Amino acid sequence: MAKRNGNAQGATGGDGLRQELVAHLREQRESLRQMWVQQMTAKGLLAGLSKQEIETESITIYDTCVGCLATGQYESAQVYATNMAERGVLRGMTSEQIIGGLLTLRDVYGRSLAERYQRDLARLSAAFDVYEPVANKILSIVALAFIEEREKVVREQQVAIRELSTPVLQVRDRLLILPIVGIIDSVRARQITEQLLRSIRSARAKVVVIDVTGVPNVDSRVAGHLVQTVDAARLLGARVIVSGIAPEIAQTLVTIGVDLTKMNTVGDLQGGLDEADRLLGYTVVKMDGAATASQG
Amino acid sequence: MRVPILKQGTYLIATVQAGATDTDFLKLREDLLAMVGTIRARGVIIDVTALDVLDSFASRSLKSLAQMVKLRGADTVIVGIQPEVAFAMIQLGLTLPGIATALDLEEGLLTLRERERERKARAHDS
Numbered sequence: 001m002a003k004r005n006g007n008a009q010g011a012t013g014g015d016g017l018r019q020e021l022v023a024h025l026r027e028q029r030e031s032l033r034q035m036w037v038q039q040m041t042a043k044g045l046l047a048g049l050s051k052q053e054i055e056t057e058s059i060t061i062y063d064t065c066v067g068c069l070a071t072g073q074y075e076s077a078q079v080y081a082t083n084m085a086e087r088g089v090l091r092g093m094t095s096e097q098i099i100g101g102l103l104t105l106r107d108v109y110g111r112s113l114a115e116r117y118q119r120d121l122a123r124l125s126a127a128f129d130v131y132e133p134v135a136n137k138i139l140s141i142v143a144l145a146f147i148e149e150r151e152k153v154v155r156e157q158q159v160a161i162r163e164l165s166t167p168v169l170q171v172r173d174r175l176l177i178l179p180i181v182g183i184i185d186s187v188r189a190r191q192i193t194e195q196l197l198r199s200i201r202s203a204r205a206k207v208v209v210i211d212v213t214g215v216p217n218v219d220s221r222v223a224g225h226l227v228q229t230v231d232a233a234r235l236l237g238a239r240v241i242v243s244g245i246a247p248e249i250a251q252t253l254v255t256i257g258v259d260l261t262k263m264n265t266v267g268d269l270q271g272g273l274d275e276a277d278r279l280l281g282y283t284v285v286k287m288d289g290a291a292t293a294s295q296g
Numbered sequence: 297m298r299v300p301i302l303k304q305g306t307y308l309i310a311t312v313q314a315g316a317t318d319t320d321f322l323k324l325r326e327d328l329l330a331m332v333g334t335i336r337a338r339g340v341i342i343d344v345t346a347l348d349v350l351d352s353f354a355s356r357s358l359k360s361l362a363q364m365v366k367l368r369g370a371d372t373v374i375v376g377i378q379p380e381v382a383f384a385m386i387q388l389g390l391t392l393p394g395i396a397t398a399l400d401l402e403e404g405l406l407t408l409r410e411r412e413r414e415r416k417a418r419a420h421d422s
Contacts, residue, residue, distance in 0.1 A: 198379050237404075237407075238399070
């Protein structure tokens with residue numbers, strides 16, 4: 001994930017030059033690495049890392065990069081980058097820190113290379129020809145590793161949120177509640193419907209209360225999704241009550257001309273449960289002295 | 297393949313087999329309409345549990361079947377629509393408006409009995 005450059009005299013051909021560069025970088029390892037760490041510290045890229053970590057990581061990165069230049073194989077860089085991406089992302093390192101650090105290493109190598117070959121411009125140019133592709137390759141490996149790691153985390157979170165967001169709860173025999181919280185888009189609407197249908201079948205539900213108190217916006221599209229969910233549930237023989245449409249939302253829906261007359265709507269969840277009880281033939285009766293009995 | 301129709305008291309139960317064709321649906325409609333008359337049925341149950349798809353033609357046939365049966369004086373309940381099938385139907389806009397549906401055969405029979413009770417209660421009131 002960095003580049004190396006080398007300076008050698010008298011080497012001939014790409015491979016000879018490559019060996020020269022590797023030898024140079026290995027020779028200068030301590031001074032170049034120190035310079036790199038200093039520059040990163042100056043740029044504030046090492047914030048949050050301990051001295052110990054900086055030592056270990058910088059040595060490993062430096063050696064991995066020189067190794068890539070020496071062998072032309074990038075597996076070790078790939079493995080290290082993936083590994084570092086996992087740790088880095090978990091610990092909240094920013095992309096700026098990672099990419100900035102590597103760009104600094106690239107500059108350090110480049111500067112050292114330029115110094116070494118300053119008297120022989122043709123040779124300097126040849127050395128850059130060897131060094132630059134390796135440096136770029138390592139940079140792209142690292143950048144991609146980090147992007148991939150981020151995307152992986154985002155994907156995992158999406159799945160987690162989706163699973164958390166649509167619980168179907170059974171409150172009585174044959175009565176389900178589906179509280180919806182958050183924005184309903186078409187992907188989620190589909191998932192909600194599928195989950196509801198599965199639950200209706202497994203719980204043999206006759207009535208379902210869909211509570212939309214937690215849905216911030218109900219527009220014609222969301223209403224369309226709701227109607228579809230209600231129709232689908234009906235095909236399985238369940239009746240659906242929609243509860244929790246707030247006054248503002250009710251006004252909006254009527255103003256924009258959404259027709260929900262086909263749907264059984266109730267003001268709040270309590271009303272929804274009452275209506276469901278009525279449909280199922282339950283009556284809830286308060287027992288005298290029940291509260292004291294349960295406390296004692 | 298003809299759809300078998302079973303008689304259970306005053307109810308008729310037709311179980312549609314997997315892979316039923318358009319012709320089968322038309323034939324079923326014809327048979328049912330005739331049988332509703334001959335056995336003086338009060339209710340009809342169409343069980344579509346075995347179907348993994350219900351396209352627009354099948355939906356339309358079921359809808360017209362229910363309306364025709366109604367004209368002959370009996371109620372119709374469609375039972376056993378699978379969750380995936382229900383989802384696909386909604387996507388296609390096939391919502392079977394005005395037709396009673398139930399989860400399975402057992403529920404369908406209960407629905408028919410309930411309807412009959414309601415009808416009797418209404419007759420009693422008036």
